[in-house]
Amino acid sequence: MSQIDEAMLIALVDGELDEVNRRRVERVVADDPALAERLEMHRSLRARLTGHYALVAEEPVPDRLRALLEESETVVPIARPAPRWRNWAMGGAIAASLVLGLGIGRMSGGDAGPIGMRNGVMVAQGPLAKALDTQLASAQQGAAIRIGLSFQRKGGGWCRSFDGAVAGVACRHGEGWQVQQALPGMWPGTEYRQASSADARVMATVDALIEGAPADAAGEKAAQAGGWR
Amino acid sequence: MSFxxxxxxxxxxxxxxxxxxSRDRADGDDLCQATVERALKARDQWQPGTRLDSWMYRIMRNLWIDEARARQRAAKTFASEEAGENVGHAGDRDVEAHMALSDVDRAMQALPDEQREAIALVLVEGLSYREAAEIxxxxxxxxxxxxxRGRGALLELMGEAA
Structure with a gap:
């Protein structure tokens, strides 16, 4: 226990350990129930904060903030005003409905956001669980949650990466999805996608888990039809 | 593509x-507005090709620190015996704001500024340690x-429910 301090534990949760140290910490934690409990507390704290503030990023941006940029843009020579705001308004409507959906999830489930805790494990719930179950990467125009890669993990079982209010990787476990990693997502900033730190870290998790190559469209469809077994 | x-x-x-x-949504949006205004004025200082989001986070964080210091100064100047809970705040607005606050908001507000900004960048915004340290x-x-330290305090403030 003494060889793993709190900083190492949270670095693991934050995805800041390299492969060698990550394995080392995980090995020690596996043999130390007290440490494992502490790790779970940190995982859950991170998921809770991420989920809590994710709701803010999903709200439509207040008019006065939008107006500030709109006005500024019209005084710049290369301004092209109108069409974009219509798209944006539509995004706002989608965002509003998503917030509503999450709100209902909170009232009935008692657990806010797309990720809940079950027996100390992060699990997908609500719209995220549904997207993981049913959504195909080849057909998801306009979806609030985007599925990235579907792949088989080492030792067997399906995993899928996702991006939305929360980004990360989830793996099939029984009838549900265990969330392996949860980071604040990029949506709804998707029209302007810089390589984000979330992207790089989701890819690192995929790399660490994946066996062989990710499924192509046909493979993904077949796996979905088979209930991800 | 425009700025x-x-x-x-x-x-x-x-x-x-x-x-x-921030303390609440209204303060958050005020901060956001001040940040956008500052960025539009200082747009020539942004170097295309570098991360616009990091640049914006830095502007926002600096404005927030300035404002927090100003609020502390005001609190010191005007604090009376009834100050206690309401240091630097308008009482009515506090009551209203608190009604809409969850335990996550409250726990975040209880953190010292330097812990809160670190937690916000890494856990809320999902930046890497390197990016957050730079900002x-x-x-x-x-x-x-x-x-x-910030996480230890949050776990304590939010209790086992975290």
């Missing part, structure tokens, strides 16, 4: 950061110790 449109695209994330730093202008070791 304004790039800003608009990251505005939802900037609002998220602002709210996680805050502190060494990595300082950032990680703030993250450790």
């Amino acid at each position: 304004e449109r790039d800003l608009l695209a990251i505005l939802p994330r900037l609002r998220r950061f602002a709210v996680s730093l 805050l202008g502190v060494p990595m070791g300082t950032l990680t110790s703030r993250l450790v």
Whole structure:
């Protein structure tokens, strides 16, 4: 226990350990129930904060903030005003409905956001669980949650990466999805996608888990039809 | 691609950061507005090709620190015996704001500024330690110790329910 301090534990949760140290910490934690409990507390704290503030990023941006940029843009020579705001308004409507959906999830489930805790494990719930179950990467125009890669993990079982209010990787476990990693997502900033730190870290998790190559469209469809077994 | 449109695209994330730093939504949006205004004025200082979001986070964080210091000064100047809970705040507005606050908001507000900004950048915005340390202008070791202390405090404040 003494060889793993709190900083190492949270670095693991934050995805800041390299492969060698990550394995080392995980090995020690596996043999130390007290440490494992502490790790779970940190995982859950991170998921809770991420989920809590994710709701803010999903709200439509207040008019006065939008107006500030709109006005500024019209005084710049290369301004092209109108069409974009219509798209944006539509995004706002989608965002509003998503917030509503999450709100209902909170009232009935008692657990806010797309990720809940079950027996100390992060699990997908609500719209995220549904997207993981049913959504195909080849057909998801306009979806609030985007599925990235579907792949088989080492030792067997399906995993899928996702991006939305929360980004990360989830793996099939029984009838549900265990969330392996949860980071604040990029949506709804998707029209302007810089390589984000979330992207790089989701890819690192995929790399660490994946066996062989990710499924192509046909493979993904077949796996979905088979209930991800 | 215009500067304004790039800003608009990251505005939802900037609002998220602002709210996680601020007392409530209204303060968060005020901070967000001040940040956008500052950025539009200083747009020539942004170097295309570098991360616009990091640049914006830095502007916002600096404005927030300035404002927090001003509020502390005002609190010292005007504090009377009834100050206690309401240091620097308008009482009515506090009651209203608190009604809409969850235990996450309250726990975040109870953190010292330097811990709150570290937690906000890493746990709320999902930045790497390196990116967060750069924005805050502190060494990595300082950032990680703030993250450790901040999380310890949050776990305590939020209880086992976390």
